[in-house]
Amino acid sequence: MESPDSPSSFPPLSLDDALRHWLESGGQRLGELVIHRCGEGWEVRHHSDAAADVSTLTRHDRPEEAREIARYDDAGQYRPLKAAPTLVRGWRLVVPDTATLRTALDFFYPAALGNWVAFTSGRAVPVPVKATFARQTGMYRITGLLDDDDCRTVVAATCDYATRCRRRITWPVAPGIPLDTLPPEKTDTAPPDHELPILCLEACSLLVAAARTHIKKKRAAAG
C-alpha cells in the first residue's frame, strides 16, 4: 500500500519517464514479453517469438489489443491472473511511442510498471500476508486463522514461479518472519538490468481465496 507520508518526501517519478529510462538503459524483458525499438516506434512480442519472422506473427496496432491477447491461454482457458506463465505466442504489437507502450504493458501485466516504480522509490510498503488475511471480512474473514506454516504452504502452492505466477513476492509472512522457503527467483526483486520485475506488493485475491480453502479443509480434517 502507499506510504502515507511518501508523496511529500518522495516526489513521484513520472511513469512514462521511468519506462523511457528503463528502455534507454537496455531494458527489454517484462514477464514473457520482449520489447524492441522498431522503425515505427516499439514492438512487443512473446519472448519465445523473439527470432520469429514477422510474416509468421499476427500484427496488432492498438494498445487495447494487448488485453485481448492476454485474455486466454493457448488452450482457450481464461487467464484471470495475467502474471501466469501462459501468455500465448504468434503475435506482435507495434505502438508509436512510450506512452502508448505503457498503456499496452499495463494490459499485459497490470500495475507492473507502477509497482516497480513505487517499490524502488520507497513509496510502496509491502504488506505482510498475515496482515492482508487479518483485514478480510465476510466469507474471507476465516483467513485470519492461518498460522505461519499455513501461510508458507498456501503461498508455495498458489504462487509457484515456474508454473503459476511470475510476480516476485516482496512481503513477509509477518513483520520479522520472512518467506524463506521459496526459490530465490520468486523473491528476487532485482533481476538482471534488462528485465523489469513484476513485483507482488501484497497478497492478491487469488491467494486470499486459496487461503480460505486451505483453512476450511484444515479445520474440517481436525474435526
Place this chain on the structure above:
Amino acid sequence: MDDARIVSDRWRDAALVLLGHGSTQNPDSSTPTWQHADELRRRGLFREVQCAFWKEEPGFREVMHMVEADEVFVVPNFISEGYFTRDVLPRELELTGPVTRRGHRLIRYCDPVGIHRSMTRLLLKRASEIAAGVPRDRISLVIVGHGTSLNDNSTAAITSQVELIRASDAGFAEVVDAYMEEEPLVAKWDALTTAPNVVVVPFFIADGLHSYEDIPVLLGISENSPGAISANQGEVFRRNPYSLRGRQLFYSAAIGTDELMADVILDQVAAATAAQ
C-alpha cells in the same frame, strides 16, 4: 466560461479510476468496465483513466501506483450501494470518506453508477432498441435483479428506477420489478405483466451466468444447461423476440453493458465534483 467547461478543465488534470468486481471464472465480468474506461480514455476528458478489480488485476491495492494525478476520482462500477461500496472498497483503498487526503493527493470517492438517476435514460434507450417499432403503450417493461440480501441494496436501486419510469412520460403500458430469488419472481413474468409485448432488462453490471443462463431458464426461453455459459455467450440476446405464453418476449443483455454507461460514470464524477 460556463460551469461544464470549468468542471471539464478540472478533470483534465485528474485521474479517473473505475472499480469493478471482476471474476476468476467469467471472462466477461470485467469487460464492460474495461470498455467504459476505453471510451472515456478516448474522449480525453481525464489525464489518465485506469480500472481495478476485486477478483482480477490490477487489484484495488495497487491501482494508485498506476496513476499520477494529484486529484483522483474513484467510481465504483457497481449496481448498488452495499457491502462492497461501503466496506470492501473503502477498506482496500484506505479511504476515509467522500474525500480522502493522502500526502498531496486528493481522492474523491463517488457513488456507484447503478444508483444514479441517469440510469433511467439507459433503461429507456435499451427498451426502445430491443423492441424497435413496438409502441410503448403495448410494452410491459420488466427490470430484473437478483434479490435476497446477498445483493445488498440492488432491490432498492431497481424499485427506484421503476418508480422513476412510472412517473415519467415514457408511456409504457406498465413497469415492474422482478427478481431471481425473491418475490415478485421473474419466473412469473407472464402473471406480472399484461401487455402483449414484454421487455426484460437485467439490472446487472455485466453479463455472466445470471444473464446468460439463469434468467433465460427462469423466463422459459432457454433450457437448463449448467456449464453451457461459455458455449452460448450472448446467443440468447440475438433470438428476439421469443413467442412464449401468448406474448412477444424481448430479452436484453445486462444494462451495465450499454455504451451509455460511460456517461453515467461521468454523471457520478460530476456529482462528486459538485458536492465539494
